[in-house]
Amino acid sequence: MKGLELQGLSVSYGRTMPVKSVNLAVAPGELVGLVGPSGCGKSTLLRAVAGFEPLVAGRVLWDGQDLAGVPVHRRRFGLMFQDNQLFVHQNVGANVGFGLKMAGLRGPALAERVAELLDLVGLAGFEGRSVTTLSGGQASRVALARALAPEPRLLMLDEPLASLDVDLRQSLRGQVIDLLDQLGTAVLWVTHDPAEAAAVGRVEQFAALTGAPIPPET
DSSP states (O other): SEEEEEEEEEEEEEEEEEEEEEEOOOETEEEEEOOOOSSSSSHHHHHHHHTOOOEEEEEETTEEETTTTGGGSSSSSEEOOTTOOOOOSSSSHHHHHHHHHHHHHHHHHHHHHHHHHHHHHTTTTTTSGGGGOHHHHHHHHHHHHHHTTTSSEEEEESSSSSSSSSHHHHHHHHHHHHHHHHHHHHHEEEEEEEHHHHHEEEEEEEEGGGGOBBBOEE
């Protein structure tokens, strides 16, 4: 199997299991919408795939390789959170270039890559802008540029447009989907909106992820 494969993925918090026995495959270049109500475990699933949450069962594989023991920064997976999580003490350029700088990119090469990414998301020339002056749509695009900066082989978007008003969300959604389709990046897009999931691509229903308390041991 090429790309991402989840086999029986389970995550627990104490005696509660928010993600239980999930099986899913995403091919390179494929866009998949994960749809389900709030609290059903979608965000936890993304964090587990990224390596932020330990598994109690199952496997995460990429191109058939089991990623157990592979740290977050070596998985080459990108994760964009619902609230964008931009660094308010840094300007737009520093936010976009953060991961690149941590990877050792410096000087003209770093500046060139940041400029390229901002142009890609329609924010050319925004490098020096304070993130506190950005509109909601602009902040979302900066967060997307930052997630795309290290050229991840899998990009996971956790309700990326949920904080925007309906008209802007629909407009920006189309732009982002077109961009990701052009880049050929494998994408997992979490949403509670079935229409948004359908617009993304293949739809996977995740209402069944909601965990129940684990019975006491006997």
